[in-house]
Amino acid sequence: MSIEVRGLNKSFGDFVALSDVNVSLPTGQLTALLGPSGGGKSTLLRIIAGLDTADSGSVTIEGVEATHLPPQKRNVGFVFQHYAVFKHMTVAKNVAFGLEIRKRPKAEIAEKVDELLRLVHLSQFAHRLPAQLSGGQRQRMALARALAVEPSVLLLDEPFGALDAKVRKELRDWLRRLHDEVHVTTVFVTHDQEEALEVADEIVVINEGRVEQVGAPDTLYDEPANDFVMGFLGEITRLGDVLLRPHDIAVSTAAVPDALAGRVTRVLRVGFEVRVSVETPQGETLVVMTRTHARSLGLDVDAAVWLRPEPGATTVPAAGSSLVR
Amino acid sequence: MTSGPGLAGAERPAPPASPSSDGGRRRWRVRRSPRTTPRSTLTRGAGLGLGLAMTWFSLLVLLPLAAIVATAGENGVSRYLDVLRNDQTWAAVTLTVGQAALVTIVNVVVGTVIAWVLVRDAFPGKALLNVVIDIPFALPTIVAGLVLLSLYGPKSPLGVDWAFTRYAVFLALAFVTLPFVVRTVQPVLEELDADVEEAAASLGAGRATILRRIVLPALTPAITAGAALSFARAISEYGSLVLLSGNKPFATEVVSVRVLTFIENGNQASAAALASVMLAVALAVIVLLDVVQRRVARRG
Numbered sequence: 001m002s003i004e005v006r007g008l009n010k011s012f013g014d015f016v017a018l019s020d021v022n023v024s025l026p027t028g029q030l031t032a033l034l035g036p037s038g039g040g041k042s043t044l045l046r047i048i049a050g051l052d053t054a055d056s057g058s059v060t061i062e063g064v065e066a067t068h069l070p071p072q073k074r075n076v077g078f079v080f081q082h083y084a085v086f087k088h089m090t091v092a093k094n095v096a097f098g099l100e101i102r103k104r105p106k107a108e109i110a111e112k113v114d115e116l117l118r119l120v121h122l123s124q125f126a127h128r129l130p131a132q133l134s135g136g137q138r139q140r141m142a143l144a145r146a147l148a149v150e151p152s153v154l155l156l157d158e159p160f161g162a163l164d165a166k167v168r169k170e171l172r173d174w175l176r177r178l179h180d181e182v183h184v185t186t187v188f189v190t191h192d193q194e195e196a197l198e199v200a201d202e203i204v205v206i207n208e209g210r211v212e213q214v215g216a217p218d219t220l221y222d223e224p225a226n227d228f229v230m231g232f233l234g235e236i237t238r239l240g241d242v243l244l245r246p247h248d249i250a251v252s253t254a255a256v257p258d259a260l261a262g263r264v265t266r267v268l269r270v271g272f273e274v275r276v277s278v279e280t281p282q283g284e285t286l287v288v289m290t291r292t293h294a295r296s297l298g299l300d301v302d303a304a305v306w307l308r309p310e311p312g313a314t315t316v317p318a319a320g321s322s323l324v325r
Numbered sequence: 326m327t328s329g330p331g332l333a334g335a336e337r338p339a340p341p342a343s344p345s346s347d348g349g350r351r352r353w354r355v356r357r358s359p360r361t362t363p364r365s366t367l368t369r370g371a372g373l374g375l376g377l378a379m380t381w382f383s384l385l386v387l388l389p390l391a392a393i394v395a396t397a398g399e400n401g402v403s404r405y406l407d408v409l410r411n412d413q414t415w416a417a418v419t420l421t422v423g424q425a426a427l428v429t430i431v432n433v434v435v436g437t438v439i440a441w442v443l444v445r446d447a448f449p450g451k452a453l454l455n456v457v458i459d460i461p462f463a464l465p466t467i468v469a470g471l472v473l474l475s476l477y478g479p480k481s482p483l484g485v486d487w488a489f490t491r492y493a494v495f496l497a498l499a500f501v502t503l504p505f506v507v508r509t510v511q512p513v514l515e516e517l518d519a520d521v522e523e524a525a526a527s528l529g530a531g532r533a534t535i536l537r538r539i540v541l542p543a544l545t546p547a548i549t550a551g552a553a554l555s556f557a558r559a560i561s562e563y564g565s566l567v568l569l570s571g572n573k574p575f576a577t578e579v580v581s582v583r584v585l586t587f588i589e590n591g592n593q594a595s596a597a598a599l600a601s602v603m604l605a606v607a608l609a610v611i612v613l614l615d616v617v618q619r620r621v622a623r624r625g
Contacts, residue, residue, distance in 0.1 A: 051523050071526045084524040088542045088622055097538075098528035142524075149528055 001060075002027040002153055002185040003048060008057035010043055010209075017043040019209045021057070025153075025187060025202075030179045032200035033189045036232070040209040041189045045155050048187070049078045062152045077146030077184075081158040083138040085130035091141050092117065092126040098149035116144040119178070136167040140174075147182065156188035160195070172199050193233050197221065205229050227316050237286040239307055241318050246288040248313035251276070252306050253297055259306035260285075264299055278305055390604065396597035408598040416575045417583040418599075420494065422606055424579075425559035428498040432555045433548055436506025443507070444514040462504045466564025469500055474569050489571030494579065497565040502558050506551030513547040542622050549618040556610050560603060 003025040010018040017040045025031050033041040046052040048059055050071035058067045066074050086094050092113050099109045117123045120140040122133075130138055139159060146154060159175070160168040176199045179186055190196050196203050197217045205212040205220065205228075213225040224230035227243055237246045240260050252259065262280035269275075274294040276287045285307060289297075299305070309315060367375065397405060408414060443455055461469060473496055475481075478488040487493045517540065525535045563581040570577035580603055587596035 049527055051527070071523070072529050072531060074527070076527060078524060078527040080520045080524060082518070082520065084518060084520040086521065086525070086539060097525070097530070101529045101534060145524075145528070 001025065002029075002062055003187070004058075004060040005044070005048065006058045006060075008044070008047065008059070009055045010040075010047065010052070011055060016209050018047075018054070021206075021209070021211055023204055023211060023214065025185065025204075027062075027185050028183050029201040030176070030186045030188075030199060031202045031204060032196035033187060033204050033206055034193060034196040034232070035191065035206035035212075037191055039207045041191075041206045042157050044206065045157050045187060045189050048153070049076050049155050050074050051078070075149070075152050077149065077151035077154040079139070079142050079146050079154070079156040079159050081161045083130070083135070083142050083162075085138055085142060087130055090127050090129060091122060091133070094130065094141055095144045095148050097145060102149065112148060116148055119147075119181075120144045134167075135163050136171055139163065139171065143175075143178075147184070151184065154184045154186045156186065158189050158191070161190075168195075175199060197233065205232060207232070222314055224314065224316065227318075230314070230316055235286075235288070238283060238318050239285050239309065240280075240282055242309065242315040243318045244309055244313050244315045246275070246286045248310045248315075249285070249287045249307050250310045251287055251289065251297060251299075253299075253303065254306070256306050256308065259308040261304065261306055264301055264303045264305060267294070267299055267301060274299075278307060280307065393597050393600050393604070396594060397601040399597075400594050404594065405598050408595045409602060413574050413578070414583055414595075414599060417578050417580050418602065418606075420491070420578070421560050421580040421603075424491070424494050424498055425556050428495060428502055428559050429552050429556045431499060432502055432506045433552050436503070436551060436555075437510055437544065437548060439507045440510035440514055444511060458504050458507055461500050461502075466501060466562070467568065470497060470565035470568035473497055473500055473565065478569070488569060489573060489577060491577060493569040493571075494566060494577055497569045498559045498562055501562055501565055502555040505555040505558065506548060509547045509551035509554070510544055513544055517543055545618050545621040549614045553611055553614050556614075557607060560607065 001024045003023070005021055005023045008018050008021040010016075021040075021044060023044075033044060035041045043052060047054050048061070050066070050069060050073075054067070058065065060066060061074060061076065071078075086097065089097070095113045095116055096109050099112060104112075113126075114123070117126055120143060122137060122141055122144065125133060125137065125141075130141065133141065139162075143156075143159075156175075160171050163171065172195055175188075188199075200217060202215065203217055203220055204214050207228055213220060213229045215223075220229060221233050224233065227236075230236055230243060235246055236243050237249075239249060255261070260280050260282070262278040262285065264276055265279045265284070266277040267274060268277075269291065272291055273288055274291050276289070276294070276299055278285045278287060287307065409418075439458065443451065443458075464472070473493075474488060476483065477485055477493065477496060479486050481487075487496065522535050522539060525539050530538065561581060562579070563585075566572070566577075566579055566582070570579070572578045572582045580599060584596045584599050587593075587599065
């Protein structure tokens with residue numbers, strides 16, 4: 001295990017940011033800390049980096065007890081949401097900073113900076129100032145800067161949070177490819193479940209300071225431990241007394257056994273999918289289907305329909321859940 | 326991605342040689358690299374604004390300055406040099422410039438530290454201190470002199486009598502210039518992102534290195550601006566010094582007092598000559614500070 005977090009607690013005044021968090025992050029993997037804003041995931045990342053200190057608990061990095069080590073001695077690379085560039089230094093100088101601190105020979109630094117700038121596709125910008133770069137380029141520079149010191153773990157705090165949707169998607173793919181190339185143990189914080197599902201080898205879902213579930217993206221999606229994880233990783237709706245995904249509901253226009261009868265109240269087309277609201281005796285249910293399917297069923301407002309879960313659909317009991325829409 | 330400013334310029338045809346008959350000027354134009362930004366971006370409204378600004382600036386600053394220089398040169402260069410060669414005048418100039426420089430250096434250090442404490446630390450009475458800093462600004466300078474006299478004068482409760490000495494000059498200048506560096510550095514320090522320092526720390530930089538390579542370069546423009554203000558105020562100070570320094574020739578007489586003496590004696594030309602020297606000193610210091618700022622900001 002590359003990072004071991006044991007019994008971590010952290011409060012800011014009355015606010016409990018982390019309560020008894022235990023996580024093991026394996027070497028060489030790309031892990032996402034996923035959860036809603038204010039759930040404690042950034043705090044966990046900052047404690048691993050030594051930028052915040054825990055009230056109690058321990059952090060071990062690569063077998064070294066790091067709980068009380070200052071950030072300078074942890075050998076972690078940290079990438080911030082808002083880039084944290086050194087404004088007065090050129091791109092090359094930014095990347096070289098960590099190596100200069102370590103008093104490496106000049107030739108070695110130049111070579112390493114060159115190599116890293118090529119890796120993040122910024123070679124032609126080496127002598128520009130960060131102010132002359134776009135947001136995506138600045139974040140790539142920040143990544144190169146963090147990688148320059150060959151950290152044992154790379155930590156990214158909402159690295160694409162400040163970028164627009166398109167650049168964000170590009171950088172996400174690029175991070176995945178970069179990780180396959182460099183293989184450094186990487187942990188990144190995100191509140192975007194799509195980002196986590198697409199990029200990560202493993203996802204740690206954190207909510208209200210607690211770890212809700214740890215697992216591979218598919219495991220989390222198919223076998224959520226509870227209604228929170230299910231609700232956070234994708235859309236859910238309520239059908240009778242279970243929660244399930246809106247696309248996991250079979251709709252028929254004639255009565256079938258074990259199905260719940262209802263009446264269509266709204267049909268909304270969003271691009272390739274059709275979202276159908278159905279009023280049942282036990283409340284409203286949302287069904288999502290393809291446009292072709294909706295057309296073949298001939299659904300319209302006020303039509304009578306019968307709903308049941310598709311065979312093999314992931315469901316969790318709805319009792320006591322606050323997540324139903 | 327490919328069109329840096331240099332490239333874009335190179336693709337453009339060379340500017341046609343000016344048809345001007347002035348040969349020297351023409352050669353100069355041809356040798357210059359092609360211009361990539363237009364010479365002027367003025368629209369009609371902006372042109373009017375610039376005209377207004379220049380008129381106002383001329384009436385208030387340029388014309389009076391030119392008048393001073395003209396008056397100073399009225400009686401020829403030898404007369405001009407005579408004024409400066411006068412021992413008493415020269416003593417006043419060196420005292421003023423020397424003490425102003427000393428006070429500015431002290432302000433740069435102390436002012437930055439005070440700004441740092443006000444921004445980065447939390448302590449009881451911080452809000453009060455923040456307000457008190459401006460008192461030397463707000464006080465009429467003669468009152469400042471009185472205040473200092475009561476603490477450091479002949480009846481000092483501290484038992485130090487610095488009245489009518491060079492210490493008094495230093496004290497008075499330090500008192501009235503204290504807020505400048507604090508007030509210029511403070512907002513910049515507040516805007517400084519904490520994550521930049523955290524990034525440096527996680528890259529292995531210690532406190533001192535972060536301060537020297539990350540924080541100071543970011544603060545340098547503000548510090549030099551504060552230093553320039555502080556120096557300018559110090560060489561022009563009059564009110565607080567009248568009471569405290571005693572205006573003793575060769576000891577505690579500063580330039581502004583010397584200029585007043587010239588004027589009172591009806592010696593306009595000498596006053597103007599001395600004034601023009603201080604003008605040159607002020608210009609030189611502003612240029613010097615600008616050079617220093619560029620150097621430090623680039624160092625990183």
